[in-house]
Amino acid sequence: MKDWGKYQFTVNGFKMEVSYHKRTVQEIFLPLLRRMTHLQKERGERLLVFMAAPPAAGKTTLCQFLEYLSREIPELTEIQAAGLDGFHYHSDYINSHDAVVQGKTVPMKAVKGCPETYDTAKLGEKLCRIKKETILWPVYDRNIHDVVEDAIKLEKEIILLEGNWLLLDEEPWTVFRKKWADDTIFILAEEKMLKERLIQRKEKGGLSREEAEKWYENSDSSNVRRVLKSSVKGNLILEVEEDNDYRPMEDSSACNQEWNRV
Numbered sequence: 001m002k003d004w005g006k007y008q009f010t011v012n013g014f015k016m017e018v019s020y021h022k023r024t025v026q027e028i029f030l031p032l033l034r035r036m037t038h039l040q041k042e043r044g045e046r047l048l049v050f051m052a053a054p055p056a057a058g059k060t061t062l063c064q065f066l067e068y069l070s071r072e073i074p075e076l077t078e079i080q081a082a083g084l085d086g087f088h089y090h091s092d093y094i095n096s097h098d099a100v101v102q103g104k105t106v107p108m109k110a111v112k113g114c115p116e117t118y119d120t121a122k123l124g125e126k127l128c129r130i131k132k133e134t135i136l137w138p139v140y141d142r143n144i145h146d147v148v149e150d151a152i153k154l155e156k157e158i159i160l161l162e163g164n165w166l167l168l169d170e171e172p173w174t175v176f177r178k179k180w181a182d183d184t185i186f187i188l189a190e191e192k193m194l195k196e197r198l199i200q201r202k203e204k205g206g207l208s209r210e211e212a213e214k215w216y217e218n219s220d221s222s223n224v225r226r227v228l229k230s231s232v233k234g235n236l237i238l239e240v241e242e243d244n245d246y247r248p249m250e251d252s253s254a255c256n257q258e259w260n261r262v
Helices: 022-043 059-072 120-130 173-180 191-204 209-230 250-261
Strands: 004-011 014-021 047-052 079-083 098-101 104-107 135-141 146-154 158-163 183-188 236-240 246-248
Touching: 014 022, 014 059, 022 047, 022 059, 022 158, 022 183, 022 246, 047 059, 059 079, 059 158, 079 135, 079 146, 120 135, 120 173, 191 209
Parallel strands: 047 158, 047 183, 079 158, 183 236
Antiparallel strands: 004 014, 098 104, 135 146, 236 246
């Protein structure tokens, strides 16, 4: 394991350990951070980067790692990671309301996690201010299964915002991306791998294997497929593998080469 580095973070209220290959850090992550630093200094204002990925692709942990890495390299502008999940409606609202999902009215609690269970008006208000102000940002805590308002203060010059739906080719997500995203990253993953990760996540939350598999089929599977099929491409496209290593996709190879030159 000498070619891998191990790191520990608290993600959504849970302690997580993750390993990244040193080659991936040197050839993908550091050039990405140098690119962000270059763009921020060039523009002379706060930079907002959208990172989108399907559920269980490791995007939240990756963003935490990139934040950590940006603090360790003196010439990099420090980034601050933030998540989209703090914009879920609160649980009491979700438990008492329906949502129209792709033309079908269903209880929100049965499809929690899909775009229709996010308070996009609240998100839009925050995005209107994020470039110019130090603002408070909500988080989703998986220990209590609910949103905690004003949990973190966004104050760094580069904000890396991660979420499933940030590159969704639907309104109002298209407006959010076109109006406020200075750069975009998309992470691909095999659905089979994501399925097992999501089932294991539900088991850790207390469900039986049978209950976790049923939840996947009724809810998570639709979200995974919707992200993969209905998102626009990011300026950088990565694919995550089962061992959490990453590789750039050919579609963004020219962009990747440019980032390495910065």
